[in-house]
Amino acid sequence: xxxxxxxxxxxxxxxxxxAEKALGMMLGFLQREAADGPVARMIEAIxxxxxxxxxxxxxxETGGGGLLGSIMGALGGGGIMALGQQLMSEGLGxxxxxxxxxxxxxxxxxxxxxxxxxxxxxxxxxxxQFV
Numbered sequence: 509x510x511x512x513x514x515x516x517x518x519x520x521x522x523x524x525x526x527a528e529k530a531l532g533m534m535l536g537f538l539q540r541e542a543a544d545g546p547v548a549r550m551i552e553a554i555x556x557x558x559x560x561x562x563x564x565x566x567x568x569e570t571g572g573g574g575l576l577g578s579i580m581g582a583l584g585g586g587g588i589m590a591l592g593q594q595l596m597s598e599g600l601g602x603x604x605x606x607x608x609x610x611x612x613x614x615x616x617x618x619x620x621x622x623x624x625x626x627x628x629x630x631x632x633x634x635x636x637q638f639v
Contacts, residue, residue, distance in 0.1 A: 509556025512615055520607045522600065527608070530595055532564025534612050537591045539565065543631035546624050553620035588634045609639050 509528075517527035535557055538547050551557045595605045616625045629635050 509560065512554070512556065516608065516611045516615065519611050520604055522604060522608075526598055526600070528560065529564050530598060530600060530608055531612060532560035533591065533594055533598075534608065536561045536565030537588075538628060538632065541587055541632045541635075542628045546627035546631065549624050550616050550620040550628050553624070554616060555619070588632070588638070606638055613639050 510524075513524055513528045513531060516531060517524040520527065522530070535551060535554075539551060539561055551561060592602075592605060595608070600608065613625055613629065616628075629639060
């Protein structure tokens, strides 16, 4: 997994520690939001991904996020918007988040295949706009 994290960090231009946490958060998000079968196959295919998900799944989530979090939750604005907020709280900008998403899916395609990754992306509302 270190090789994958280093590769993503270099391509996105962020420190390896940030890349590792962001990758774990992103994979955790996909595990929660995507269709179970395809996302399980994808995560299992990436060496070390299950460990990252276990370590960072839900990292950065707050217990409701105050009034704004309550409003977003009521409007269905959790999901991808919540992930974006979590990644921004780690110091990432929108360009870096978009690059991170693309690199993550590129790595996933290398290990799990394009068809599986396409199924994952198609099963998460709004994700295709960002990748």
